[in-house]
Amino acid sequence: MIRRERLHALLELEEQTFIANHPKSSALFERSKTHLLGGVPMHWMVRWAGAFPIFVDHAQGSRFWDVDGFEYLDFCLGDTGAMTGHAPVASVAAVSSQVARGSTTMLPSLDAILAAELLSARFGLPYWQFAVTATDANRFSIRLARHVTKRPKILVFNWCYHGTVDETFATLEHGKVVPRVGHIGAPVNPDLTTKVIEWNDVDALRAALEPGDVACVLAEPVMTNIGIIHPNPGFHDALRQLTRETGTILILDETHTICTGVGGYTTEHHLEPDILTIGKPIAGGIPAAAYGFSETLAERVNSSIERDLSDTGGIGGTLAGNVLAAAAMRATLEEVLTPEAYGQMIPVASHFTSSVQAVIDEFKLPWVVNQLGCRAEYWFRASLPQNGGEAASSSDADLDRFMHLWALNRGILMTPFHNMALMSPQTTFADVNVHTRVFREAVMALLELD
Template sequence: MIDRARLSELRATEEQRFVETHPRSGELSARAGESLLAGVPMPWMTRWPGAFPLFCESAEGARLVDVDGHEYVDLCLGDTGAMTGHALPQVREALLQQAGRGITTMLPSPDAVWVGEELARRFGLPRWQLALSATDANRFVLRFARHLTGRPRIAVMDWCYHGTVDETLAVLDGDRVVPRPGALGPQVDVAATTAVVPFNDLEALDRRLSEGDVACLLMEPALTNIGIVLPDEGYLAGVREITRRHDVLLVNDETHTLCAGPGGATRAWDLEPDLLVVGKPIAGGIAAAAYGMTQEVADRLSGPMLGHEIDVAGVGGTLTANALAVAAIRATLSTCLREEDFDRAVPLAERFTAGVDEVIARHGLPWHVQRLGCRAEYWFCPPPRDGAAAAAAVDEELEGFLHLWSLNRGVLLTPFHNMALLSPRHTEADVDRHTEVFGEAVAALVG
């Protein structure tokens, strides 16, 4: 239903507008190209719409200001890293105080005790360890699973994403496990390390786990990194039954699905994983993550964790659980990501969903908007049930145009897909501004 010639013309107009209104970002981008690979400190920063990345001057609450002085309603929030809102005063104060007492010592700080107790209370798993990132936490958990079971493979969902963990960058090509498109230099053939199954397919999961070589299933309770794909009714209960029957450890990665509530989807949906990983927002933007486990798993790990060679076990990191990061986690979890915060953010996501849905219906488009807690996302198709269908539905031309149109009008979406994350720092006016801008973009597209 979209005229591709019209789409191309509109995109060209928006590209020109972006270049003309962001001269300082353009200058900095040109300079950065002389010293930084790809012109940015992290390659995925090139994924933003426009001829060059925006350079950020400041961010506070739910707003971001670029170096050209433009202010944006920030619906990206650091792709979940700033889910609490930017520049939290309580985190800033905790960082200042801890920095004056020392940043990293390789010794536990008193805050670590509070953090462990709070994580156990929120998620219902009694034993915890910290990491620098959810990627690291996932790596460590996979090592534990292979050690405990003696099995060589791990299982993931087709088109999942769990950070830069080698074993998880795998997809299905028919019945074959192959590297995910774009994965650079896999160290080994993922077919040797990884089993891949479609989301929402219990029969495929049962069939694959019955082979007896899988140590653990690492999954998001709802897919988010290929767009929001919600579980069918009864699916997660079926996953738990199947993994138990085949003695496969179940790991919930809640790094994005934390948007479902203070204890993520695990608590909101009464799930019972053996291990759980969470990262990104738990330290208010400071690099930190955590992974928890049942008492049974902890008891089985107690020997190796106290062993003389644990420092070379492939688990840890010198700066992991440094005092500064742990202070930030305590400051964040004691004042943010609580029930009252979700009571504010979730209705805003509902308002976002209703606004987008009304625009789609008004124009009779076969599109869909999906919501998970305080996260919402729109699709250019009916809601997919698995990752492969979600990946097939990606329309980079259309997506890029809508992102750039929004950005040029002061609304910042997550660059990788059409995701909006709402925080307690957003307002109804922020949501309505997106609805207005989205409606104008669709109207321009369909004439």
């Protein structure tokens, strides 16, 4: 339906508009190149839509303002790190009061106890540990799973993302495990460390776990990083049953699926992981992550680590669970990520989903949209994918770039590298209507109906 020449011509126009509108971001980017590798603090930022990244002046609630004076509706929200809305009042107050009283001591704090109590109440797992990032929470969980099971391998789902964990950068190619395209510096070929199967494939799961060499399955309860892919009915039951039967530890990563509700998808759907990992929004934007253990696993871990060797195990890190992060976690869990907040966010996401669907229907586009809690995502394919392989095969980098840049030039930031939108407690139905209008205009331009 969309001519590629038209797409490329529109993309070119949008690139020019972006450059013309952002002289101050452009100047800062030029300056960045002197001492930041690639002109960016993290190299993946070279991939933002536009000739350079936007420099933010400040952010509040569902919005941010750039150095060129433009206001943006933020549907990216730091890819979930700011799902609380930017600068949530209670988290800011807790951090402000703690920071002047010291931020890191390598000693425990009352706030760490309170945060663990709040996490237990939410997710049902009795024991918790802290990390600085969700990546680390996953990495440490994998190490502990290997340690207690004495098994070498882990299992992940094709096109998953769990942070920069080496073992997880593996995909399936003609049934074989290969390094994921673009992975940098793989320590070993991931087929030595990792089994990869497609999401929703119970037979493949059974076959992979049956030899008894897999320490843990690491999974998001719903895939979110190659788009939202829900589990088929019965898939989670099979996953739990097969992991139990084979003595495999089940790690559920709730870092993104916390968009489902206060206790994430796990609590909402009564799942029973051995370990649950979470990071990003739990401290209102301050780096903090946590991982919780079932009673049985906690006992196995506790009894398997000698006290005099407990500082050499590669678990933890100097800044993990620092008193500033603990204060931010306590305040965010208690006062920001509340049932009332989800009561605001989820209906707004439903409105986003139905509005995008209405545009898809109006123009009979071969596109689909899906929702998970306060998160929504559309794809350039006619039906919802069942697994990561299917989802990845329908990606369209140029169309993606165009949709992002078109939105950005009209004051909307979407989650980069896929067409994901997240609602904060401050995102309104009116904000969604702005997105719908901009999305519809993009479609009309692509179809040459403008």
